[in-house]
Amino acid sequence: MGESTVTTLEGQEQAPPQPVADEAHGSAGHRLLRRMRTPRRPRLWFEVLLVAVSYWTYSLIRNAVPEQRTQALENADWLWELEHHLGIAVEESVNHAVNSVTWLIVGMNYYYATLHFVVTIGVLAWLYRSHPGRYAATRTVLFATTGVALVGYYLYPLAPPRLMNGNDFIDTVVVHQTWGSMASGDLKSMSNQYAAMPSMHIGWSLWCGLTIFALASVPWVRVLGLLYPTATLVVIVATANHFWLDAVGGMACLAFGYGVTRVWYGALPHALPRSVPAGTVRLR
Numbered sequence: 001m002g003e004s005t006v007t008t009l010e011g012q013e014q015a016p017p018q019p020v021a022d023e024a025h026g027s028a029g030h031r032l033l034r035r036m037r038t039p040r041r042p043r044l045w046f047e048v049l050l051v052a053v054s055y056w057t058y059s060l061i062r063n064a065v066p067e068q069r070t071q072a073l074e075n076a077d078w079l080w081e082l083e084h085h086l087g088i089a090v091e092e093s094v095n096h097a098v099n100s101v102t103w104l105i106v107g108m109n110y111y112y113a114t115l116h117f118v119v120t121i122g123v124l125a126w127l128y129r130s131h132p133g134r135y136a137a138t139r140t141v142l143f144a145t146t147g148v149a150l151v152g153y154y155l156y157p158l159a160p161p162r163l164m165n166g167n168d169f170i171d172t173v174v175v176h177q178t179w180g181s182m183a184s185g186d187l188k189s190m191s192n193q194y195a196a197m198p199s200m201h202i203g204w205s206l207w208c209g210l211t212i213f214a215l216a217s218v219p220w221v222r223v224l225g226l227l228y229p230t231a232t233l234v235v236i237v238a239t240a241n242h243f244w245l246d247a248v249g250g251m252a253c254l255a256f257g258y259g260v261t262r263v264w265y266g267a268l269p270h271a272l273p274r275s276v277p278a279g280t281v282r283l284r
Contacts, residue, residue, distance in 0.1 A: 072157035072194035098238035137269040145257030158197040162240035198249025205232040214270040
């Protein structure tokens, strides 16, 4: 992805102007705000610590949300009826069809358990290394998306399809005895069973996909970026961990994350300079 430059009379190239006004004007408070909003070069130790602490906090809060089983099952029944009304209630058919192909569903179980973390961390590392000027803004999208999802877990407890009463969904992790879900088998006590709405598997995978598509320079890598959230959508449905509409909730959270970042930085992440200008003081 090319970067625009400005050529001076001396023939030297300079980085495009920052989206934040010059700090020499305005009050001390305004200067501090502008400095905080200006893209800065991230520090590795701080980012590793920030991501680790943030995920720990997210998991702690998510699992601290009361497991409102009765309400969660009622919400699942209502959502399932709504999908029937909309003509999109095909999750059970997908679940059974994929479960009949053992190697495929086992692969999906491990996909569900691992890529959610591996790909997200990989994209963060790539941004840090190759797009330092855009790193903080893109990371802010991810954090804001995850933060608003916690509100959804609290306000709308929802049972996943595999835990519904009176339906024939298959818990593929239990049936095939694979390590594929923190909410199945021996690990279920470590995770809130009724925090299916919104789906952060979709929120995070779509964040990865859009980031790769917007910033990667190799065409086939950009295509892979778009295929990743698409494959994730199939996986979360086939394994009976989410409804289609849980994915819509994840997309709405991501839209919120981009909105927060657009207001804070004055531009979407891909529109910010790729590199931090020489001499820029680090953010932290």
